[in-house]
Amino acid sequence: MQIREGFLREAVPGAFVGLAAGLIAGGLAALVGQPLGWALVTTVALGLPLGAFGGGFSLLVAAGRLPAGRFAPVALYWLVAFPLARLIHETTVSVVLTGQVRLPADLAGFLAYQGIVSLGWAIGFLWLHERIAMRLRATASR
Amino acid sequence: MDDPNLAARTETSSPPDGAKASGEERVWPAGKLEAMPIRKLPDAPPSIHLLGPTVFLVALGVGMGESYMWPRLVLVFGPDIRWLFLIGVTLQAVVMLEMARYAMATGESIFFGAARVFKPIMWFFFVVAMLVYIWPGHLSAGAAALEKITGIPWTVSACVGLILVGVLFSLAKVIYNLLENLLSILIGLLVVSTAVVAAMVGTWGDLTSTVSGMFQFGYFPAQAMSPEWFPIIVGSIAFAGPSGMQQMWYTLHLRDSGAGMGAHIPKVRGLRHAGEEEKMPSRGFMFDTDDKAELAKWKGWRRWVTFDALLLFWGITMLVTVSFTVLAQSASRTSPDVKALIESGEREAALNAMSDAFASAGGPVLGGVFLGFIALIGLNATLGLFDSFSRGQADMTYHFVKGAKKFRMSHLYAGFLWGVITFGILILLFGPADGPGAILDVLAFLSTFAMGAYCVVLLLVNNRMLPKPIRPKLVTNIIIGFGAVFYLGMLFFSLIKFGVVVG
Numbered sequence: 001m002q003i004r005e006g007f008l009r010e011a012v013p014g015a016f017v018g019l020a021a022g023l024i025a026g027g028l029a030a031l032v033g034q035p036l037g038w039a040l041v042t043t044v045a046l047g048l049p050l051g052a053f054g055g056g057f058s059l060l061v062a063a064g065r066l067p068a069g070r071f072a073p074v075a076l077y078w079l080v081a082f083p084l085a086r087l088i089h090e091t092t093v094s095v096v097l098t099g100q101v102r103l104p105a106d107l108a109g110f111l112a113y114q115g116i117v118s119l120g121w122a123i124g125f126l127w128l129h130e131r132i133a134m135r136l137r138a139t140a141s142r
Numbered sequence: 143m144d145d146p147n148l149a150a151r152t153e154t155s156s157p158p159d160g161a162k163a164s165g166e167e168r169v170w171p172a173g174k175l176e177a178m179p180i181r182k183l184p185d186a187p188p189s190i191h192l193l194g195p196t197v198f199l200v201a202l203g204v205g206m207g208e209s210y211m212w213p214r215l216v217l218v219f220g221p222d223i224r225w226l227f228l229i230g231v232t233l234q235a236v237v238m239l240e241m242a243r244y245a246m247a248t249g250e251s252i253f254f255g256a257a258r259v260f261k262p263i264m265w266f267f268f269v270v271a272m273l274v275y276i277w278p279g280h281l282s283a284g285a286a287a288l289e290k291i292t293g294i295p296w297t298v299s300a301c302v303g304l305i306l307v308g309v310l311f312s313l314a315k316v317i318y319n320l321l322e323n324l325l326s327i328l329i330g331l332l333v334v335s336t337a338v339v340a341a342m343v344g345t346w347g348d349l350t351s352t353v354s355g356m357f358q359f360g361y362f363p364a365q366a367m368s369p370e371w372f373p374i375i376v377g378s379i380a381f382a383g384p385s386g387m388q389q390m391w392y393t394l395h396l397r398d399s400g401a402g403m404g405a406h407i408p409k410v411r412g413l414r415h416a417g418e419e420e421k422m423p424s425r426g427f428m429f430d431t432d433d434k435a436e437l438a439k440w441k442g443w444r445r446w447v448t449f450d451a452l453l454l455f456w457g458i459t460m461l462v463t464v465s466f467t468v469l470a471q472s473a474s475r476t477s478p479d480v481k482a483l484i485e486s487g488e489r490e491a492a493l494n495a496m497s498d499a500f501a502s503a504g505g506p507v508l509g510g511v512f513l514g515f516i517a518l519i520g521l522n523a524t525l526g527l528f529d530s531f532s533r534g535q536a537d538m539t540y541h542f543v544k545g546a547k548k549f550r551m552s553h554l555y556a557g558f559l560w561g562v563i564t565f566g567i568l569i570l571l572f573g574p575a576d577g578p579g580a581i582l583d584v585l586a587f588l589s590t591f592a593m594g595a596y597c598v599v600l601l602l603v604n605n606r607m608l609p610k611p612i613r614p615k616l617v618t619n620i621i622i623g624f625g626a627v628f629y630l631g632m633l634f635f636s637l638i639k640f641g642v643v644v645g
Contacts, residue, residue: 021334025342046338071453086341109346116349117341120461123453124333131326 010062013132014054017125018085022047045092049085054125057081058133068133075122082118083111170428172607173258178248183429184405186442195395196450197325198530199238199384200458201522204332208463209519210283211378213470218371219363221355221471226375227463228356230382233628235456236621237389240600240614242447245393246402247440247612250426251537252393252596255603261542263599268538270588271387275531277574277585278304278566284520287513301567303521307528308563312556314412318398321529328522332515333458339515340465348468369640376632377586383459386589390596391530394537402443403427408551410533416552422540424547431609440612469512532558587633594630597622 026043057077060066066073087103087110094102104110169177215223244255257264278300285296285303292299314320366375384392397404406427408420429436536554539546546554600622604614614622636642 017334020331021338024331024335025338071449082341106346113344113346113349114341117337117344117465120340120457120465121334121337123457123461124330124337127326127333127454128330131323131330 009136011055011058012136013129014056014058014125015051016054016132017128018050018052018054019047020128021050041093041096042089045096046085046089049088050082053078053081053085054129057125058129071122071126074126074129075119078118078122078125079115082121083114086114087111168430170609172248172428175254175258176425178250178426178428180430181403181406181427183403183436183439183443184400185439186446195322195392195399195401196238196454197322197329198395198526199388199392199455200329201325201526204329204459204462204519204522208382208459209466209516211374211381212463213467215375215378216352216355216467217470217474219366221351221467222358222361223363223366223375224352224355224467225357225359225361226379227382229628230379231456231459231463233621233625234383234389234459235451236618237597237600237625238384238392238451238455239444239447240604240618240622241389241393242396242401242451243444243612243614244600244603244608245396245404246443246447247608248426248428249397249403249405249407250393251397251534252390252599252603253534253538254426254541255607256599257538257542258607259599259602263595264538264542266595267387267390267592268535270592271531271534274386274585274589274592275527276562276565278570280527281520281524281566281570284517284524287516287520290513291517297570300570303524304528304563304566304570307525308560311529311532311559312413315415316409317412317529317555318395318409320412321525322399325522325525328518328525329458332518332522333461336462336465336515339512340468343472344465344468345472348471349464352464352467352471369642372640373636373642376590376636379632380590380593380629382463383455385593387534387592387596388526388530389593391534394530394533398533401447402440403429410536410555411552413552413556416550416556422551424541428609431611437611528559528562531562532556587637590629590633594626594628594633597626597629601626 022043022045025046026040057066057074060077061068066077090104090110091101094100168180170180171177212224212227241252244250244252248255253264253267256267281300281303282296285300288294288299289296310320311317365371396402397407398409400409403426406423408422429440431437431440532555535558536551539554539558540549540551549557601619605619
């Protein structure tokens with residue numbers, strides 16, 4: 001049980017950043033008067049995949065599979081994960097709003113664009129991830 | 143000692159704090175001011191783990207230049223004009239590295255370094271800071287965006303914000319730690335959210351045209367060479383990344399973060415904890431540049447700050463401005479009115495129009511997100527600016543005003559902080575927020591002139607006040623020299639050719 005708790009704790013920083021991004025998008029949607037349902041779909045459809053990938057990243061770092069605090073591994077990880085998360089978001093929103101699974105019109109262009117944007121996301125992710133992880137380590141050692 | 147300047151000498155007066163009782167201490171005599179005692183350089187942290195002072199530079203630097211001025215130029219002249227932005231930000235990254243060189247090697251601010259060369263240079267920057275940064279105009283864009291979202295009148299939120307900043311900084315145990323934590327979260331959220339929104343709104347075409355425009359070196363349309371646009375382009379280049387004196391203040395944040403020899407200098411505390419502040423030494427310290435182990439540690443520090451300059455500073459500034467340009471292009475496609483409004487130069491109207499265009503492009507959420515970003519950028523800049531101004535003025539006052547050492551640095555900091563806050567509130571309520579109309583041109587001139595001037599100061603300070611092994615290389619000197627010519631040249635060209643200072 002203790003091992004499982006420790007395992008889950010390691011996933012917190014990355015999962016938190018991902019979920020926070022979804023929450024911000026959804027929260028702002030609600031703030032500017034979007035229907036609650038739309039805001040919830042955005043929060044869940046974007047926040048969950050980003051949170052899951054973020055948590056996965058933290059676990060890989062904790063397991064020693066990825067080095068901590070370096071930019072290149074984070075950028076490569078998100079180069080794959082971020083476009084996937086966005087694809088999940090787009091398709092989920094289309095399913096909820098139209099009832100049909102619709103992929104973006106120019107799928108290759110969409111994925112390429114998301115891949116480029118993922119570099120910016122990776123900087124912000126690493127920035128927040130390091131800070132939260134540091135804070136958690138400090139709390140745990142107290 | 144290979145370097146003839148690094149001399150061992152006998153101190154005749156009482157030894158500086160921490161000096162050995164033997165009476166003999168090795169020192170580094172730099173300029174005519176008090177020599178710097180030799181101390182150990184701390185070990186450098188591994189890469190990103192000391193997420194530190196760059197956050198201040200990003201908070202100050204990512205502002206209207208990135209979110210408004212450059213997107214505006216792209217809409218007017220097309221994405222190819224962005225090569226000037228690339229040059230501006232890259233130049234600022236090198237300036238940042240050179241500011242860090244002096245601050246990390248000595249634990250002194252660049253203002254102290256300037257005083258070591260020639261004291262009036264430092265007083266020039268003291269006066270410029272007082273003239274340029276005392277006006278609360280920088281609050282207006284962020285507070286106006288907040289008004290649009292919440293309906294709270296902008297003067298109310300600006301005044302409340304000013305008092306909150308003062309109280310927050312006065313209660314903090316160590317101001318640097320509080321502000322670094324706060325700004326790190328805010329900047330992190332800004333970067334992550336900008337990426338998410340850009341991912342949802344932009345297209346591959348917008349991105350490729352924006353990015354490829356950065357490499358169209360030499361593109362300068364005839365329309366840009368007009369009295370109307372040239373000063374605006376000069377101003378936008380000066381506002382690419384940190385502008386005015388923001389880079390100089392970065393040396394104070396580096397010192398307080400404990401980077402390099404800054405570890406030997408006590409931190410500035412909030413007014414409530416001023417009594418706990420250790421005594422501030424009257425000068426900085428130098429490490430033994432003939433010791434190979436010390437030089438290896440120095441290289442570690444240089445690696446660390448280079449990582450900060452390239453990835454965090456350059457990368458984030460680029461990301462934000464590329465994203466905002468993509469957003470502006472997307473907005474102008476959806477709503478042609480926005481292009482006319484942005485071109486007209488009515489900032490608030492243009493920001494609102496961009497927000498409306500985002501709303502029609504991607505639902506009301508995007509309009510709100512855009513204004514939220516502007517408010518967040520305004521908040522970051524305000525937090526950073528008030529702290530930086532007070533820190534810089536307090537540092538110069540403490541070291542160079544007779545009798546100021548009777549106070550603690552924290553008291554002087556609090557004095558400048560509350561002074562600028564009180565003045566700011568009075569001006570917001572009764573006066574012109576940006577400063578009296580008659581001197582606006584002078585303030586804009588001084589702000590850009592200071593950038594050219596600090597490039598000259600960097601050349602003098604780093605090449606004359608540091609030991610040879612850690613002085614900048616020729617290439618770096620050429621780039622900084624180019625910076626001085628670039629900023630001062632464009633400023634005076636605009637003034638002489640068009641009779642207008644920066645726009």
